Amino acid sequence: MNQVLFQRQFALSYENIANIRRVLDVKTQALLLTPDLIQDIKLVCSEYCTNLLDHQQQSATHCTISYGKVEGQYRFAITDNGAPWAALAQQLSDAALPELPCESGMGLAIIKTIFPDFSYQVTTGGNTIEFALPQASSRKHLVIVDDSHSQLAMLCSYLEQDYQVSIFSQADDALVWLDDNHCDLVLTDLWMPNINGLEFRRLVANKRQHRLLPFVFLSGDTLSETMTAVSQSGIDDFLTKPIDKWRLLQVLERVLKRHDNLLSAFEDNLLQQFEHTAMPGSKAAATTTLTTGNFRLLLSREPEISGDFFIHQPRPDGSTMVILGDLMGHGVIAKANGGISYGVILGLLQDPDITPEQFCRRLNQYLYQTQANNLVCLLVLHLATDNTITLYNAGMPKPIHCTNSCHHIDQSSGLLGLFESPQTGGYRMKLDEGHSLHGYSDGLLETVLTEHERQDMVLMPSSERHQYLWQRTPQNHEDDRALFTLTTIPEMGHIAENNE
Incomplete structure (x- = not known):
C-alpha cells in the first residue's frame, strides 16, 4: 500500500x-x-x-x-x-x-x-x-421505511436498478442505522406504528449530519388535515398510494437534483468566505523556496483554497517542525474541517519543547476524545540542527528518499484519532549533498514510483527532482495536491539512516 x-x-x-x-x-x-x-x-x-x-x-x-x-x-x-x-x-x-x-x-x-x-x-x-476492495458505487443511496412488507418489496423492485437501497419496516430501526451511516434521501410511509412519518422526520433532522436530508412521504391518506400537516412540516414531496413507478422515479430525480443544487449554492457561498479568510500559507504559488538551518525546502501546492495544508514552524533550539496535512474528502466542507484541525495543530506547536512523538500523541488524544468528524492525514518531520530528520507518517502516502538509490519509506501508523493510544514509530535519517526527501499528498501521486522512474530520479540533480514529481501528472486536477522537497545546503551533511 x-x-x-x-x-x-x-x-x-x-x-x-x-x-x-x-x-x-x-x-x-x-x-x-x-x-x-x-x-x-x-x-x-x-x-x-x-x-x-x-x-x-x-x-x-x-x-x-x-x-x-x-x-x-x-x-x-x-x-x-x-x-x-x-x-x-x-x-x-x-x-x-x-x-x-x-x-x-x-x-x-x-x-x-x-x-x-x-x-x-x-x-x-x-x-x-x-x-x-470493490469500487464505491456512484448511485444515490435511499432509505425506505414502511411497515408493510409487500409495499417494501414493491418499492425495492421499482428502485434497486437505479439506486442503492436500505429498507426498514420500523422507523426506530432506521434511526439507529442513520446514527452511523449516510444516505441521500428518505422515502417513508406517513402513518406507521410507534413513530409516524412526521415524527420520524423530526427525529432525523435532530441528527446534525442529517439536518438537510430530503424526505418524500408516501400515504393513502389525502384528508385535508393530513395534507395541511404534511405541507407545514416542510417536506420535499408527497406521493399518494397506490404508487406509480414512473411518477415515483420522476419525483426522486427532481428532489435529489434540487437538493444537490442547494448544497452547491451553499458551498459556493462558503467558498467565497474562505477566499477572504484562507489559512496562512494556503494560497497556491509557483514553487516556494524556504531555508531552515542546514536544509532547503521547496513547496508546491494547488488549488488556491485547499484541503491540504503546510506548516513550517521554527523552534527556539534552532530545529524546525514541518507538517504536511491532507483532509480526507473533497470540496469546501473538507476545507472547513481542515481549518479546525489546522488551528488545533498550531496550538500544539506553541509548546516550544514538544517532540514529534508528543505532538502526534496529543493530537491523537484530541481527535479521539472529541470524535472529530474530520479524518486528517499527516506527515510530521523534525529537522534537527545536526541534520537529523525524524519522520512520522500518519496516513499520508509513502515519502520518497533519493540517495544513491531511490525508495519509498515504508513506515506508517495509520490515521490519528482512531485509537486511544496510537502505535507510532519514527523514521530517522540524514541527508548528504545531492540527496533529497519528498513528501506529498495523494492528489499528486496515488501509487509508488516504478523502478524505471526511481532510476531516472537518481540520475537527476536534486534540484530537478521536485519539478519532475510535480509535473508527473499535470492532468490530475480532481483533488488537492501538495509536494515538498527537502535537500541539504551544500557541504552540510552526510548520509546515514536507520529505523528508530
Whole structure:
C-alpha cells in the first residue's frame, strides 16, 4: 500500500478473533466504509485468521490488519508472523462454495467469493494477503421505511436498478442505522406504528449530519388535515398510494437534483468566505523556496483554497517542525474541517519543547476524545540542527528518499484519532549533498514510483527532482495536491539512516 489509513497489530488466538471483529466494526465505521463492506471485511478477517490458527505449520502469534490505497484503489491486508503457507494462493484460487449446504470447510471459498481479487506474498518475518476492495458505487443511496412488507418489496423492485437501497419496516430501526451511516434521501410511509412519518422526520433532522436530508412521504391518506400537516412540516414531496413507478422515479430525480443544487449554492457561498479568510500559507504559488538551518525546502501546492495544508514552524533550539496535512474528502466542507484541525495543530506547536512523538500523541488524544468528524492525514518531520530528520507518517502516502538509490519509506501508523493510544514509530535519517526527501499528498501521486522512474530520479540533480514529481501528472486536477522537497545546503551533511 502506498497510503496506509488504518493499521493495527493484534495477538492472534481463537479467543481474540471476536475482539478483532469488534475493533474492525467500530474503526471501519469511523473510516466511513459502508455497512455491507464492513460486514464483508469482518467475515473475511475471521475466516482467514481461523485458517491461520488451524492450518499453518507454525501458527502465527500476531497479525497486523491494514487498510489503505494502492493506485487509487482501496485495499485490505492481513500480515502474520507465522510460517509461510506456500499452497495458500493456489488453494484460494481453486476454492468454490459447495452445491449443498455444509457446516465446515467453506472458509477459503467464502473469502474468495467476497474478495476474489487478492495477492499473497511471503516476506522477511511475515506473510501478507491483500484484497482489492470493490469500487464505491456512484448511485444515490435511499432509505425506505414502511411497515408493510409487500409495499417494501414493491418499492425495492421499482428502485434497486437505479439506486442503492436500505429498507426498514420500523422507523426506530432506521434511526439507529442513520446514527452511523449516510444516505441521500428518505422515502417513508406517513402513518406507521410507534413513530409516524412526521415524527420520524423530526427525529432525523435532530441528527446534525442529517439536518438537510430530503424526505418524500408516501400515504393513502389525502384528508385535508393530513395534507395541511404534511405541507407545514416542510417536506420535499408527497406521493399518494397506490404508487406509480414512473411518477415515483420522476419525483426522486427532481428532489435529489434540487437538493444537490442547494448544497452547491451553499458551498459556493462558503467558498467565497474562505477566499477572504484562507489559512496562512494556503494560497497556491509557483514553487516556494524556504531555508531552515542546514536544509532547503521547496513547496508546491494547488488549488488556491485547499484541503491540504503546510506548516513550517521554527523552534527556539534552532530545529524546525514541518507538517504536511491532507483532509480526507473533497470540496469546501473538507476545507472547513481542515481549518479546525489546522488551528488545533498550531496550538500544539506553541509548546516550544514538544517532540514529534508528543505532538502526534496529543493530537491523537484530541481527535479521539472529541470524535472529530474530520479524518486528517499527516506527515510530521523534525529537522534537527545536526541534520537529523525524524519522520512520522500518519496516513499520508509513502515519502520518497533519493540517495544513491531511490525508495519509498515504508513506515506508517495509520490515521490519528482512531485509537486511544496510537502505535507510532519514527523514521530517522540524514541527508548528504545531492540527496533529497519528498513528501506529498495523494492528489499528486496515488501509487509508488516504478523502478524505471526511481532510476531516472537518481540520475537527476536534486534540484530537478521536485519539478519532475510535480509535473508527473499535470492532468490530475480532481483533488488537492501538495509536494515538498527537502535537500541539504551544500557541504552540510552526510548520509546515514536507520529505523528508530
